[in-house]
Amino acid sequence: MQHIIDRFISYVTIDTQSDSSSETTPSTEKQWNLAKKLAEELRSIGLEDVSIDDNAYIMATLPSNVDHEVPTIGFISHFDTSPDFSGTNVKPNIIENYDGNDIVLNEEKNIILSSSYFHDLLQYIGQTLITTDGTTLLGADDKAGITEIVTAMEYLVKHPEIKHGAIRIGFTPDEEIGRGAHKFDIEKFGAKWAYTMDGSQIGELEYENFNAASAKITINGKSVHPGYAKGKMVNAVLIANHIIADLPRHEIPEETDGRDGFFHVHTVHGEIENASIELIIRDHDLQRFNERKELLKVLVKKYNHKYDDCISLELKDQYFNMKEKIEPVYHIVEIAKKAMEDIGIKPIIKPIRGGTDGSQLSYMGLPCPNIFAGGHNFHGKYEYVPVESMQKAVEVIIRICELTAHQ
Template structure:
């Protein structure tokens, strides 16, 4: 247990927050600190072909220890953290033998992690939990996945009696701003399929995610002295408010769950003369996803008919549901499910209400389901992770590698 705790803590104490406004890769210079650390650590534990490219992608190989040909598989995690909440000065707290009660993260600010509000905490009574101090996020998304992959590789290197084919691993920057796979070299990675270790609670196994698009609506108004504005003023803010009011009110994130999609406009800025709102569209179903885009186009078109050609609409697809690419090779999901069952972990197979590097990589020719990393309450001060969940995720990685070897043994027979 202590080994993975120490490794995880050494990662989260490095600020690797990404920046959506940057045009570089990685988007922040500070991400290089952890990338270079990982490069050295992988060499130290005995991995082969360790590389760190000019865009911050770390890759390495665990060579095969069997003579027969087994497809190369991979494991991937991202090392950046979300720009949604500060990651500067992370000071993790370790709660041993959690008693099932409130955890006071920050007494000065009265920030409390409570099972009365966060129900998932209840299932971890008696376990060791790592939390924030209430002033930063933790970074379990996805430094837990990084720690689990490195720990699994170290275990396999130290236990050569476990038979396996070649395994490739990769750690990526900028996943939290949607660019984690943009410069990922799939050909260089060389795996037939991979798994992202980027899910939440123990048992999660996911091969469906949202189809996603970003929407920007801009309005150019006319500013006139309000005392003399009748028939002259065009208030850009009012037009944007009307646009937002015409979207289905029950199709917002706070009213949806499971496979239900939504519209989410998360920022608005401007004045009477010009204003802009930015949002996202999400839906697991491609037909419904396209219908959502068409609805926005229709609303903007109707407003243009009323107010003139002063409204600009930009819709940019971001990623698509990986299910389309994974279903033809469902044995890769079956192997992960069997690995969990062999370890007495109940698989929780459900759609991701978001996206991972795997969703983009699947469309780049690398089918890539998602496995739990163990954390909860990502992107904020209430983030936490049970150490036992990290240990179990590490076990799953090892077991998937073992079962892949056995799967191709049986196919050969």
């Protein structure tokens, strides 16, 4: 287990935060620091065909050790971390034999990881947790997944008695800003199907995700002296407020779960002359997803009619529910499910309330369900990962490789 801890810490202490405002790939130069380290590490553990392209996409092969035909499968994770919270100077804390009580992450700033608030902690009593120091995120999303894949491949190299087909490994930049699969070369990867190791708690197995779109509403107002503004002023800030108020008030992230969709207003800028609203639209059901986009168009049309066409709407589809692409090859989910059951894990099959590289990859022709990596509370200072969950993820990967060879 110490080997997993050491490997994981060596990854998370390298800052790889991505940047949505950048137009390069990777979006930040610092992602190269871990990318180059990973490519060299894959070579050192004995993988073949290790490559890193001009956009920092890493691929490698563990050759088949059976003499019959076996589908080539893959395992994929991303090495960037979220721009939502600092990933600079990560200082992991190791909590051995967790006792179920609150964990003081940072005494000076009174930052506490509380089991009374984060109830999932209680399922890991007696285990070893890796947490933040309260000032950064941890980076288990998705450096836990990378740790698990590298560790599993290293184990298979050292244990040739475990039979498997050809295994392809892929590590990507910029997943956290929605670009992880944009320049992924499916043909070069050459797998029949793959699994992203990018889920949360132990047991998660996912093949459904949100349909997703982003929207930006821009409002051009007219500033007039307020004492003489009657019939003349067009206050862009107030129009923005009206539009937000017209959205379904309970269909927001704070009040939805399961397969419920939502509108999420995440940025508002404004003054009288100009205001903007940025939001995301999410729904598992494609029809309801399209209805949500249509509602925004209706609202913009409504206020354009009232305010002389001063509002514009920019809608962009981001990704779609991979269920449509996975169900025709559902046996790949069944293999992962059996792998978990074989090592004593109860599979938790549920829709992802988010996105994953696997969604885009599935639509690009590489069916790609998502498997737990073990972390919790991603993208913030309360992030943690149980080491035992990472160890179990390693075992799941190995077992999937075995089962595929036995099909």
